[in-house]
């Protein structure tokens with residue numbers, strides 16, 4: 001009960017921030033999706049958030065996410081969209097393709113192939129229905145070794161986009177990035193503007209790729225101002241995690 005009160009308060013505070021950012025940017029709140037990132041927090045928090053109206057949940061560590069999501073009561077699972085947002089090893093892709101609705105962190109061809117094969121198998125076994133939505137994670141700060149992402153080069157991005165579009169079990173939905181470390185908000189804004197421009201470029205050939213996932217607890221206002229359609233917010237809703245991401 002105490003946890004529910006706490007999550008309700010924090011969710012409301014984040015909602016207020018998003019609402020203010022949308023009105024300042026002249027944007028419709030309905031055009032921005034809040035993804036509550038629940039990594040390191042228990043399934044009971046996911047249930048509480050779903051009860052409070054959260055529609056989208058994010059996870060970034062397969063070792064905990066699989067059991068957590070698969071263990072949710074079906075009625076809860078049916079009400080939420082699950083986004084995998086973390087760096088993903090190719091050998092974990094099959095499992096993630098079964099329980100996720102969206103994978104936001106696709107950054108290499110081998111991962112595209114593994115997710116496609118995994119989703120196709122899950123569909124055949126009746127373990128997943130529908131296509132797996134995919135975002136291309138772009139490395140805006142040349143720190144892919146730390147946080148993943150395809151290089152910010154049109155040729156590399158186009159190659160990956162075409163591979164996703166050609167994969168029978170995947171659907172290309174757009175782009176995602178994490179702001180490079182250590183930037184002030186003006187520089188974060190430029191990075192997010194760049195991401196949005198890359199997304200627009202993608203839409204010339206892939207009209208459905210209109211999602212731009214940017215912004216976390218510390219920079220969600222900047223992301224809204226830069227046109228993000230998806231915000232991935234952990235700490236500001238759930239509280240601080242036991243260890244850094």
Ligand SMILES: *Cc1c(COP(=O)(O)O)cnc(C)c1O
Nearest residue numbers: 037060085216217232233234235
């Ligand atoms: C953990 C995580 C988030 C949430 O970060 P907060 O700063 O806690 O809001 C967002 N995106 C990704 C990829 C993450 O791993």
